[in-house]
Amino acid sequence: MANHDSSVNYINEFKGIKSWLFSLDHKRIGILYMITVMFFFLIGGIAALGLRLELFSVGPTIMTADTYNQFMTYHGAIMVFMVIIPGIPAVLGNFFLPLHIGAKDVAFPRLNLLSWYMLITGAFITIATLFVHRVDTGWTFYTPYSIRTGGATAMAVFGVFIMGMSSVLTGLNFIATVHKLRCEGMTMHRIPLFVWGLYSTSILQVLATPVLAITLLLLAMERILGVGVFDPALGGDPILFQHFFWFYSHPAVYIMIIPAMGVISELITTFSRKTIFGYTAIAYSSLGIAAVSFFVWGHHMYVSGQSETAGIVFSFLTMLVGVPTAIKMFNWTATLYRGSISFQSPMLFALGFLFLFMIGGVTGIMLATLAIDVHFHDTYFVVSHFHYVMVGGTLMALMGGFYYWIPKMFGKMYNEALARITFVLIFIGFNVTFFPQFILGAMGMPRRYFDYLPAYESLNRISTVGSWLIGAGFLISLYVIIDCLVRGKKAPDNPWGSKTLEWTVSSPPPHHNFHHDPVVSAGPYEYR
Amino acid sequence: MSTVNSHEHHYAHHFKNADHEFVTSKQGVWLFMVTEILMFGGLFVAFFIYHNMYPDMFAEGAKQLDWRMGFTNTLVLIFSSFTMALGIHFIQKGQNRKATWCLVTTLLCAAIFMVIKYFEYVHKFHLGFFPGKYLDVAHVGAEHANLGLYFGFYYCMTGMHGIHVLIGMALIVWVLIRNMRGDFHPHYYTPVEGVGIFWHIVDLIWIFLFPLLYLVG
Numbered sequence: 197m198a199n200h201d202s203s204v205n206y207i208n209e210f211k212g213i214k215s216w217l218f219s220l221d222h223k224r225i226g227i228l229y230m231i232t233v234m235f236f237f238l239i240g241g242i243a244a245l246g247l248r249l250e251l252f253s254v255g256p257t258i259m260t261a262d263t264y265n266q267f268m269t270y271h272g273a274i275m276v277f278m279v280i281i282p283g284i285p286a287v288l289g290n291f292f293l294p295l296h297i298g299a300k301d302v303a304f305p306r307l308n309l310l311s312w313y314m315l316i317t318g319a320f321i322t323i324a325t326l327f328v329h330r331v332d333t334g335w336t337f338y339t340p341y342s343i344r345t346g347g348a349t350a351m352a353v354f355g356v357f358i359m360g361m362s363s364v365l366t367g368l369n370f371i372a373t374v375h376k377l378r379c380e381g382m383t384m385h386r387i388p389l390f391v392w393g394l395y396s397t398s399i400l401q402v403l404a405t406p407v408l409a410i411t412l413l414l415l416a417m418e419r420i421l422g423v424g425v426f427d428p429a430l431g432g433d434p435i436l437f438q439h440f441f442w443f444y445s446h447p448a449v450y451i452m453i454i455p456a457m458g459v460i461s462e463l464i465t466t467f468s469r470k471t472i473f474g475y476t477a478i479a480y481s482s483l484g485i486a487a488v489s490f491f492v493w494g495h496h497m498y499v500s501g502q503s504e505t506a507g508i509v510f511s512f513l514t515m516l517v518g519v520p521t522a523i524k525m526f527n528w529t530a531t532l533y534r535g536s537i538s539f540q541s542p543m544l545f546a547l548g549f550l551f552l553f554m555i556g557g558v559t560g561i562m563l564a565t566l567a568i569d570v571h572f573h574d575t576y577f578v579v580s581h582f583h584y585v586m587v588g589g590t591l592m593a594l595m596g597g598f599y600y601w602i603p604k605m606f607g608k609m610y611n612e613a614l615a616r617i618t619f620v621l622i623f624i625g626f627n628v629t630f631f632p633q634f635i636l637g638a639m640g641m642p643r644r645y646f647d648y649l650p651a652y653e654s655l656n657r658i659s660t661v662g663s664w665l666i667g668a669g670f671l672i673s674l675y676v677i678i679d680c681l682v683r684g685k686k687a688p689d690n691p692w693g694s695k696t697l698e699w700t701v702s703s704p705p706p707h708h709n710f711h712h713d714p715v716v717s718a719g720p721y722e723y724r
Numbered sequence: 725m726s727t728v729n730s731h732e733h734h735y736a737h738h739f740k741n742a743d744h745e746f747v748t749s750k751q752g753v754w755l756f757m758v759t760e761i762l763m764f765g766g767l768f769v770a771f772f773i774y775h776n777m778y779p780d781m782f783a784e785g786a787k788q789l790d791w792r793m794g795f796t797n798t799l800v801l802i803f804s805s806f807t808m809a810l811g812i813h814f815i816q817k818g819q820n821r822k823a824t825w826c827l828v829t830t831l832l833c834a835a836i837f838m839v840i841k842y843f844e845y846v847h848k849f850h851l852g853f854f855p856g857k858y859l860d861v862a863h864v865g866a867e868h869a870n871l872g873l874y875f876g877f878y879y880c881m882t883g884m885h886g887i888h889v890l891i892g893m894a895l896i897v898w899v900l901i902r903n904m905r906g907d908f909h910p911h912y913y914t915p916v917e918g919v920g921i922f923w924h925i926v927d928l929i930w931i932f933l934f935p936l937l938y939l940v941g
Contacts, residue, residue, distance in 0.1 A: 300737060300738035301738040302738075364759050369752070371755055406762035407762055407765070410763045410765075410767055421876070423872075430870060431870030433773075
């Protein structure tokens with residue numbers, strides 16, 4: 197690169213819509229993913245608000261029971277497969293993984309672009325079922341109902357299959373990138389913890405997603421050819437579907453949360469102005485979570501009729517996940533200790549994460565306990581638990597990471613005061629929405645029904661009001677982003693005083709990331 | 725494995741040299757093979773579970789298959805793996821014409837495999853051995869009421885494998901054309917290497933499918 201002019205960057209070096217749609221630049225592909233994920237988040241979010249509105253009062257409020265089942269299915273499928281799974285790895289990971297390790301791009305740029313096209317193709321197919329025959333199975337597509345229902349299930353799962361391939365290819369790309377493209381001096385013990393998170397996630401994506409792929413293909417074959425594998429009428433076993441499904445979908449939960457933990461590690465150390473406590477422990481606990489996650493799927497099936505021995509073993513293994521997770525929590529807390537903490541919006545989201553994720557995690561241990569789960573299974577307690585992990589955990593980290601990296605991505609600063617307001621709205625709204633659901637679950641309110649007994653009404657109303665606060669919070673976030681892009685002040689190269697490599701280049705970064713190949717001689721967080 | 729020098733081939737800008745590009749691409753292909761094996765792994769696990777549940781039915785189903793056809797196909801595929809490996813060997817030596825003939829032979833073997841598979845399928849359809857619910861137990865005179873499940877597995881597993889053979893054929897055509905255009909030389913043959921790995925895995929899966937479906941029971 198002869199041109200060292202910092203006014204030339206990846207955004208303005210090439211022009212026109214084609215230069216974006218066919219770009220092989222990981223940064224541009226990251227932005228494409230960002231727009232896609234935001235769009236799907238909007239649709240999934242509207243479905244969520246619809247669900248909560250229906251549950252505002254006893255009896256039919258705004259929709260029929262069938263419509264409710266469809267809303268629930270699309271909310272789940274969109275949020276899981278199109279928002280949270282690609283959210284952090286494909287948006288922030290794509291943009292920052294090469295920058296973090298001093299590489300010019302990911303290992304396979306064309307594959308990277310193909311992954312994005314596969315995501316939108318799969319998403320298009322799955323969402324197009326809305327206009328063919330709406331699916332009402334829930335995002336889990338449990339057999340035998342999914343074999344019998346009238347919805348276009350085969351088409352929906354085929355879309356998910358393609359999105360799964362996209363996720364596999366992203367994971368494969370990231371593994372090869374981390375192994376082969378680290379710059380000189382960037383040993384595995386010097387890569388930022390976000391990269392460790394992405395690396396562990398990628399291993400899960402590569403190892404778990406193919407099992408989902410074959411499961412969904414078999415389900416599609418079940419509907420098209422009636423092969424009988426999951427159909428009890430033909431000698432098949434519907435419970436086998438649950439085993440297969442959760443063999444993927446439980447690791448998938450960690451595909452969703454481990455990159456979030458990586459983001460939190462970056463945020464906490466930056467805004468505490470202090471070297472992260474226990475780098476190695478945090479790095480390897482990500483791998484630890486990934487390893488254990490393959491042996492816990494049976495905790496979704498305590499009441500499915502699996503043997504008691506299996507239940508006990510799965511219960512024990514599930515609790516084991518708490519160990520590496522707690523290692524992370526304690527290390528983050530230890531990093532905060534005597535740090536010079538500043539409460540800018542990314543840090544607020546990080547602290548919000550610590551608080552909400554702790555609740556999500558501890559209720560997870562409760563649900564791992566056999567005797568308690570038999571009572572709580574399929575109640576709102578479970579709904580609340582996984583929303584505390586997925587929204588309180590992953591989405592909080594995504595928002596925090598987003599505010600943290602916006603100055604680098606677009607070279608502009610956002611309105612800090614408004615960003616803090618979005619945090620307050622989302623954080624309070626989230627707790628108002630989901631804390632009552634713990635109580636409702638403990639009272640025995642079952643999940644997935646469009647109606648409930650009058651005794652549950654007041655708590656449901658509180659929950660619905662909370663959902664409006666969350667909605668308002670995210671709408672204002674959208675405004676903050678647009679406002680930042682349109683009117684934002686120019687961002688300095690390193691507004692937060694961070695130590696990782698991406699902050700050493702100009703904001704926004706040049707097309708080839710680095711003007712000179714970086715050479716690293718120390719760890720990523722040399723604060724004090 | 726092999727050392728590749730950087731002259732002649734233009735490697736992508738984010739790699740240090742052509743060798744760096746080669747080993748990275750190869751790692752990518754191997755990672756993809758892991759996903760292939762895991763995907764078929766799901767089918768194999770399901771197969772073993774039901775085989776354990778209904779051993780008689782699987783024995784009855786296996787009897788309906790012609791092991792000679794399966795065996796021929798096994799030989800054909802093993803031979804095609806050999807010619808594939810030989811093709812890569814010739815490209816490494818710079819003997820592209822010989823490599824072309826090896827790739828053509830591989831392609832022919834793959835076609836023979838698919839033709840034999842086609843006749844097997846047609847014969848099964850003719851006798852009424854359809855998958856799952858479409859198999860009429862009374863019509864085919866089956867002893868086991870769920871024989872359709874066996875054929876469900878048969879069609880899913882061999883069908884999945886057949887799709888991979890077709891994809892493999894398309895990939896071989898791609899590297900064949902590029903080889904004839906003279907794109908490859910001893911310092912650059914990454915795509916052939918990758919397609920070779922894929923082709924060996926496809927063969928390997930068949931080597932497991934053949935005894936399980938045709939011989940067990």
